[in-house]
Amino acid sequence: MNKYPKTVFVPLILLLAILILSFLVPFLRGGIASQYDLHFERALQPPSLAYPFGTDSLGRDLFSITFMAAKSSFMVGFGVVFLAALIGVPIGMIAGLKGGFIDTVLIRITDGFLAFPPLILPFTITALLGPSLTNITIAIAVAWFPWYVRIVRARTLEIRSSGYVESAKVMGAGWTHILKKHIFPNAFPAVLIQASADIGYAILMAAGLSFLGLGAQPPQLEWGLLITQSRISFLYSWWTILPPGIGLFITVVICNYLGDSLREYYDPRI
Amino acid sequence: MKEFFLKRFLTLFITIFGVILITFFLARLFPNDPVMLVVGPHPTQEQIDAANQRYGFDKPMIEQFILYLGNLIQGDLGTSLRTKQSVANELGHRFMATFELVTFSLVISILFGFPLGILSSYYRKTKPEKLIRGFAFSSIGLPVFWSGMLLQMFFFGKLGWLPLQGRLSPHFQDVGMATNSGILVFDTLITGNWPLFWDALKHLILPVSCLALSSIGIIIRTVRSAVLETIHEDHFYTYQTLGFHPLTILFRLAFKNSLVLSLTIIGLVYGMLLGGSFLVETIFDWPGLGHFGILSITTNDFPSIMGVTILYAVVYLSINFLVDVAYHYIDPRIRFAEK
Numbered sequence: 001m002n003k004y005p006k007t008v009f010v011p012l013i014l015l016l017a018i019l020i021l022s023f024l025v026p027f028l029r030g031g032i033a034s035q036y037d038l039h040f041e042r043a044l045q046p047p048s049l050a051y052p053f054g055t056d057s058l059g060r061d062l063f064s065i066t067f068m069a070a071k072s073s074f075m076v077g078f079g080v081v082f083l084a085a086l087i088g089v090p091i092g093m094i095a096g097l098k099g100g101f102i103d104t105v106l107i108r109i110t111d112g113f114l115a116f117p118p119l120i121l122p123f124t125i126t127a128l129l130g131p132s133l134t135n136i137t138i139a140i141a142v143a144w145f146p147w148y149v150r151i152v153r154a155r156t157l158e159i160r161s162s163g164y165v166e167s168a169k170v171m172g173a174g175w176t177h178i179l180k181k182h183i184f185p186n187a188f189p190a191v192l193i194q195a196s197a198d199i200g201y202a203i204l205m206a207a208g209l210s211f212l213g214l215g216a217q218p219p220q221l222e223w224g225l226l227i228t229q230s231r232i233s234f235l236y237s238w239w240t241i242l243p244p245g246i247g248l249f250i251t252v253v254i255c256n257y258l259g260d261s262l263r264e265y266y267d268p269r270i
Numbered sequence: 271m272k273e274f275f276l277k278r279f280l281t282l283f284i285t286i287f288g289v290i291l292i293t294f295f296l297a298r299l300f301p302n303d304p305v306m307l308v309v310g311p312h313p314t315q316e317q318i319d320a321a322n323q324r325y326g327f328d329k330p331m332i333e334q335f336i337l338y339l340g341n342l343i344q345g346d347l348g349t350s351l352r353t354k355q356s357v358a359n360e361l362g363h364r365f366m367a368t369f370e371l372v373t374f375s376l377v378i379s380i381l382f383g384f385p386l387g388i389l390s391s392y393y394r395k396t397k398p399e400k401l402i403r404g405f406a407f408s409s410i411g412l413p414v415f416w417s418g419m420l421l422q423m424f425f426f427g428k429l430g431w432l433p434l435q436g437r438l439s440p441h442f443q444d445v446g447m448a449t450n451s452g453i454l455v456f457d458t459l460i461t462g463n464w465p466l467f468w469d470a471l472k473h474l475i476l477p478v479s480c481l482a483l484s485s486i487g488i489i490i491r492t493v494r495s496a497v498l499e500t501i502h503e504d505h506f507y508t509y510q511t512l513g514f515h516p517l518t519i520l521f522r523l524a525f526k527n528s529l530v531l532s533l534t535i536i537g538l539v540y541g542m543l544l545g546g547s548f549l550v551e552t553i554f555d556w557p558g559l560g561h562f563g564i565l566s567i568t569t570n571d572f573p574s575i576m577g578v579t580i581l582y583a584v585v586y587l588s589i590n591f592l593v594d595v596a597y598h599y600i601d602p603r604i605r606f607a608e609k
Contacts, residue, residue, distance in 0.1 A: 244416075
């Protein structure tokens with residue numbers, strides 16, 4: 001593992017730290033289950049020693065629930081990227097490898113999905129599926145798989161015509177063998193770069209959908225939802241809006257740095 | 271040029287057809303039963319049967335699609351279940367509000383993004399570049415709904431300089447809606463209606479800055495790599511040896527060369543802004559398409575949701591079409607190659 005530079009490691013460790021804190025902080029502050037309890041008697045308290053980030057309009061401890069909310073965002077982020085790659089990578093490999101009519105049809109279909117402005121397609125799909133965290137994960141993945149098709153197809157076309165694949169073919173290798181042994185391992189870094197940058201955008205988009213009431217539902221904890229919930233109090237209680245937004249912002253920026261560092265590592269020209 | 275234009279126009283039409291096809295089939299495949307979206311909660315069997323017949327859900331899928339497409343060509347997007355008005359009318363009312371918001375944001379983010387992108391390439395691998403890079407990443411990572419609320423908190427809550435939300439103050443509401451082009455700032459400026467112009471402008475500042483902020487980052491990053499890609503060509507070394515100031519080279523010479531590469535981003539950014547308009551219009555209570563879309567979703571207004579989706583995609587595709595044509599026009603290498 002020491003072949004990766006520290007610009008890749010640092011963001012990875014930071015992400016891991018956030019994930020660990022999302023379990024640890026609520027656990028240390030009265031247990032995970034009790035964070036869902038509402039305490040109207042201590043609603044909207046400004047930050048103090050007892051409540052470092054203050055409490056929200058439902059009297060929840062913002063310090064704990066902000067960290068706890070990281071979990072749902074991570075789940076959606078990884079879920080989206082995993083699902084999108086799961087749909088996109090095989091389609092891209094088949095399109096690139098088979099070429100001809102199959103390629104044209106597959107590319108036309110995926111291009112159709114790219115014709116929608118970002119956020120509109122996930123928005124429409126969740127509108128149809130009904131609001132929930134699982135549904136926004138599916139919806140964002142459906143809108144995003146075309147990027148993976150494109151990347152993988154481009155790589156496949158490149159690799160397909162390289163010498164070692166040609167010689168494997170001459171030696172009688174079937175196309176499943178070529179896919180497994182040559183194309184997939186070589187296309188993987190490109191997918192990894194895209195995926196690591198996409199996690200951030202997926203989290204951001206999911207938070208946006210949750211903000212609109214289409215994703216996480218109360219009493220679930222998610223940053224976008226927490227920001228919506230702060231809308232009734234934020235004009236006069238500034239501390240209710242800051243923590244979830246900062247958490248979201250930091251996570252997305254870390255993911256972007258990770259994607260950027262990976263890209264620089266694999267393609268130092270840019 | 272003409273041939274290119276026609277070809278590109280044909281692609282535009284095919285893609286719009288694809289968009290309608292995807293929207294239609296998603297709408298039919300995803301919910302377990304589309305009828306349920308139409309009849310609302312707790313329907314009776316008669317209601318379900320009536321809706322099935324009225325919307326043709328009992329017919330084969332292909333037939334339904336042809337019916338929908340036929341109506342669409344005549345400008346009929348169905349009737350909104352929420353407002354009982356024609357969806358096309360509802361969208362028409364709100365289109366200009368969104369267009370105003372998104373277009374102003376695009377202009378602002380280009381005005382800031384392009385120079386910063388060029389500077390960022392000039393200061394490559396030094397402190398200022400890190401600063402700009404940090405700003406760009408922040409802009410990409412900032413949730414647009416959150417930054418919008420922070421702006422509200424500061425400029426309305428704390429300072430009281432700018433209005434919280436809406437497109438006009440309540441006492442202007444009736445006057446403001448009767449305008450020519452629908453772009454309030456533009457109309458009031460032309461007619462010289464200063465109080466109204468000032469009011470409209472003040473309402474525009476916060477939503478536009480928060481939407482623009484969300485897209486500056488991606489413009490900076492794209493312009494930077496576009497400039498860096500062009501600057502390594504030989505003739506720029508010649509300029510350097512001739513003693514041109516590096517900033518002159520960048521802003522007057524390299525910029526023109528990278529313009530073609532940078533232009534492609536505008537179509538994409540416009541799409542991002544359209545997507546962001548859903549969030550921004552919700553926070554600022556902006557009476558546009560996104561606002562309408564959210565209302566339609568919360569009331570399961572199925573024809574409206576489809577209408578909003580298709581309209582957004584068509585606007586996005588048309589902008590990309592214009593960008594492609596502009597791109598073609600700007601780059602003499604492409605123009606002359608065809609002659």
